[in-house]
Amino acid sequence: DAGVIQSPRHEVTEMGQEVTLRCKPISGHDYLFWYRQTMMRGLELLIYFNNNVPIDDSGMPEDRFSAKMPNASFSTLKIQPSEPRDSAVYFCASSLVAGGNSPLHFGNGTRLTVT
């Protein structure tokens, strides 16, 4: 099992540009989560999907952020336009079932720097 795969590992872009982060969850996992990690705010849940359907996007900071899951093996998080305060490490995670019965499996993250 290759685990959760995220790309790119690092992204450096200029303010105002569009950024797309990609995630491939573990095959068979029904839940997919996007988290953001910063020194100031720690780990924040942005959005999660169940069976490709967005369930809770209350953590998405503003309309510049959008996430999609067109099929069970792929999800994207897009920021348009990007701003310096979006600089963070973005993690994708997946789990087999809901609740505490199945652990979250995290990818290695995408480190985003917006200049």
Next chain:
Amino acid sequence: GDSVTQMEGPVTLSEEAFLTINCTYTATGYPSLFWYVQYPGEGLQLLLKATKADDKGSNKGFEATYRKETTSFHLEKGSVQVSDSAVYFCALLKGGYNKLIFGAGTRLAVHP
């Protein structure tokens, strides 16, 4: 609202020292409690969990006991190794919900 509070780091220890990282939580009902570990450059990995009061989770020499009376889930290890250097996150999950609530994380540095 529900929250998790961890002791501030960094925690710096010598190899073979005893480790305690404090974690307390605020939540209604009976949440499940977790410890996740993040090694440099990687995502978080589940270390251990406990789903009800007085349960003890354990893995790789680490232990934590779910104490409802003190709303705590402190992480302990009897003898740390340099390879345990990482950031440790305490988290809770309320029953019927799918959103883990993480603490701020505690960085552990173990020196030879």
